[in-house]
Amino acid sequence: xxxxxxxxxxxxxxxxxxxxxxxxxxxxxxxxxxxxxxxxxxxxxxxxxxxxxxxxxxxxxxxxxxxxxxxxxxxxxxxxxxxxxxxxxxxxxxxxxxxxxxxxxxxxxxxxxxxxxxxxxxxxxxxxxxxxxxxxxxxxxxxxxxxxxxxxxxxxxxxxxxxxxxxxxxxxxxxxxxxxxxxxxxxxxxxxxxxxxxxxxxxxxxxxxxxxxxxxxxxxxxxxxxxxxxxxxxxxxxxxxxxxxxxxxxxxxxxxxxxxxxxxxxxxxxxxxxxxxxxxxxxxxxxxxxxxxxxxxxxxxxxxxxxxxxxxxxxxxxxxxxxxxxxxxxxxxxxxxxxxxxxxxxxxxxxxxxxxxxxxxxxxxxxxxxxxxxxxxxxxxxxxxxxxxxxxxxxxxxxxxxxxxxxxxxxxxxxxxxxxxxxxxxxxxxxxxxxxxxxxxxxxxxxxxxxxxxxxxxxxxxxxxxxxxxxxxxxxxxxxxxxxxxxxxxxxxxxxxxxxxxxxxxxxxxxxxxxxxxxxxxxxxxxxxxxxxxxxxxxxxxxxxxxxxxxxxxxxxxxxxxxxxxxxxxxxxxxxxxxxxxxxxxxxxxxxxxxxxxxxxxxxxxxxxxxxxx
Numbered sequence: 001x002x003x004x005x006x007x008x009x010x011x012x013x014x015x016x017x018x019x020x021x022x023x024x025x026x027x028x029x030x031x032x033x034x035x036x037x038x039x040x041x042x043x044x045x046x047x048x049x050x051x052x053x054x055x056x057x058x059x060x061x062x063x064x065x066x067x068x069x070x071x072x073x074x075x076x077x078x079x080x081x082x083x084x085x086x087x088x089x090x091x092x093x094x095x096x097x098x099x100x101x102x103x104x105x106x107x108x109x110x111x112x113x114x115x116x117x118x119x120x121x122x123x124x125x126x127x128x129x130x131x132x133x134x135x136x137x138x139x140x141x142x143x144x145x146x147x148x149x150x151x152x153x154x155x156x157x158x159x160x161x162x163x164x165x166x167x168x169x170x171x172x173x174x175x176x177x178x179x180x181x182x183x184x185x186x187x188x189x190x191x192x193x194x195x196x197x198x199x200x201x202x203x204x205x206x207x208x209x210x211x212x213x214x215x216x217x218x219x220x221x222x223x224x225x226x227x228x229x230x231x232x233x234x235x236x237x238x239x240x241x242x243x244x245x246x247x248x249x250x251x252x253x254x255x256x257x258x259x260x261x262x263x264x265x266x267x268x269x270x271x272x273x274x275x276x277x278x279x280x281x282x283x284x285x286x287x288x289x290x291x292x293x294x295x296x297x298x299x300x301x302x303x304x305x306x307x308x309x310x311x312x313x314x315x316x317x318x319x320x321x322x323x324x325x326x327x328x329x330x331x332x333x334x335x336x337x338x339x340x341x342x343x344x345x346x347x348x349x350x351x352x353x354x355x356x357x358x359x360x361x362x363x364x365x366x367x368x369x370x371x372x373x374x375x376x377x378x379x380x381x382x383x384x385x386x387x388x389x390x391x392x393x394x395x396x397x398x399x400x401x402x403x404x405x406x407x408x409x410x411x412x413x414x415x416x417x418x419x420x421x422x423x424x425x426x427x428x429x430x431x432x433x434x435x436x437x438x439x440x441x442x443x444x445x446x447x448x449x450x451x452x453x454x455x456x457x458x459x460x461x462x463x464x465x466x467x468x469x470x471x472x473x474x475x476x477x478x479x480x481x482x483x484x485x486x487x488x489x490x491x492x493x494x495x496x497x498x499x500x501x502x503x504x505x506x507x508x509x510x511x512x513x514x515x516x517x518x519x520x521x522x523x524x525x526x527x528x529x530x531x532x533x534x535x536x537x538x539x540x541x542x543x544x545x546x547x548x549x550x551x552x553x554x555x556x557x558x559x560x561x562x563x564x565x566x567x568x569x570x571x572x573x574x575x576x577x578x579x580x581x582x583x584x585x586x587x588x589x590x591x592x593x594x595x596x597x598x599x600x601x602x603x604x605x606x607x608x609x610x611x612x613x614x
Contacts, residue, residue: 018060021113026053029105048091048102055087056110063114080111100551101570151545152514152612154528155468155482157451159521162484163510168209169196174220175504176237178254178308178440179490182245186492186500188508189254191237192220198500198508206510207500214252217271217284223259227296239307240368242317243275250275255307255319258289265293266300268307268321268342270349288349290321290342299332301325304381308368308440312376317349318358320365320378327363327401328416329408336361336400344400346378346392361398361425367441367458375474379438379458382406383414387438388428389458391474399425405433430469430476437462440491448497448513459488459501466491466501484509520609523602547571548611563589576610577603 026049062079084107091103153160169190176191185199188209193216201208216238223236240255251272258269270288294300306322323344328334336344337360346365348358359378367379376392386406390398401416403425408415432438439459446453456469466482486503493499501509514521530540542555552567552575553560564587569575575586580603583592597603 014064017117018057021060021110022053022057024113025056025106025110026050028109029102032105048099049106051087051091052084052103052106052110055083056106056114059083059110060114063118076115080107084110150612153482154532156480158449159514160482161512161514163206163512164486165205165207165508165510166506168198168205168207168508169506170194170211172504172506174235174237175489176235176239177489177502178239178241179492179500179502180241180243181492181494182243184495186494187241187243187252188502189238189241190506191235191239191504193217193238193254193256200494200496200498206498206512207508214273215284217254217256217273218258218269226259226261235302235305237305239305240270240309240319242309242311244311246315253287253309253317255309257302257305257307258286260293263293265295266302266324267291267293268305268319270309270317270319287351287353288319288347288355290347292341294324294326294343299325299330304364306362306365308365310368310370310376312348312370313374317351318346318368318376319349320346320362320368322362322364323400334401334416336363337397337402358394359392359396359398361400361403363400363404366439369441369443369456371443372445377441377443377456379441381438382431382435384409384411385433385435387432387435389430389438389441389456389469389476390426390428393426396426397424399427403427405431406435429474430479435462436460436465436467439489442491442493445493445497447495449499457491457499459491461487461489461504464488519602520605520607523597523606524609544610548573548576548607561587561589561591563587564592573607573611576607580606
């Protein structure tokens, strides 16, 4: 009988083995350590696994390059110490308190998988199939898990559950986009012009999405193809969205960049279509093109587009238009101060093809909203510093580029000075120094977050935060930062009060108020003064986010007492309960000045809250 040949060619065996090994080294320790799919883990934890996966791959390749004779005790030990020691050194140097468990677990698994095939090469097919099967079993839960991540944030007036929803839209190909309330849900447009209907869901994600058959208002591919190679980096994006439901059927308006092939020039345009619509029936009508057309050149900057939309109480449509970089530094007169230019202005459209300048003197207006009192609020980017919140009044000049609280990039001054400042320029109601890369702005209503009613909510791109703006009349009293950890491009509040945020990578973020009646949450309220991080301020004690399973006294920035530092191990539910009952008894000599929680039910409730506090 002819013997079955089970040998696999080396060129096939080794790449498959390395890929499957790295998957196991990255996935298994992280899932065992945190008990969650990788998609639910914060970025800093994912980085730990990826760094050690790279260390494992380098170690495996080292053994392969050396050949089978390298599987000797001393050289293998030295190579493993160099590879995994370098990975551990990187994590301890560049990351905040990496997990020793993950480092040891990944190193042990990586070394085992790297050495293993040299001893069982004759059974290569069975060994490889077993490894691929194990890697598949490890990664399947991550693929099937709902792509959602929750965490709880404490603000001065509300505790907020933040839910990150991924996979609701196709991968985005351009930054930008906008989201507005529509019916019981929302309408979303991405930067490249894909439209989605968002509705609340009782499923694993709080939102569900439906792709609409609306085509993009501009042919972005043709626009890009018509540009010279040096211009291919241009965004050519959609930036604004508004819906008029006062008539039937409803009308949808978008603000977007456009390209005129005959003029070889760029414009900011507003286009209109009817909802609902099908691909066969929809047609976009351009109702506004900014003038004059802008040619690509040294001063041209397609980041500074503006492009937000909002309806005035009288039903007229406002659109913001940035100065596109023409701020006077290149020798060209600043467009924001030129009466014959639509750039650096907010423009009011009358719906009949006409328009007029509503305000002037703007750099890059990124947010626009009309509150319930009819006041019009605008946000705009400054240069290096000087992001602004403005209260708009028709006919008013807001000063750019002659007036700013920012400076030129790399300098301590702004070089463009007003020819004569006679007080004709309106100052912002609030300026951010340094810049936060300000984005959208909305007014908050009474539903859900009643304590925030009437406040303004502002997004940030660079600092990846929300800013809650408390007003007293037309004056800003204070600004509270709320760290979200995503570039926030657009904001909207639903009818029930829940807030939806749109970031630049295709993630939708839902903010929901938590209930203070929860015993564990109420008890945690006594901990937040010392343990809750606040943007821009150091905390007295380490954050309790994901404290269960974390090594005791492991946050490197804090000076722990010797009593707590020498305990070792990780925070289990049992150890946390003992500490909460009597810190001085659990760790004699601890600096924790806390009498403890005698009631076991209250301790259990607090621990149950901390288990979900990630």
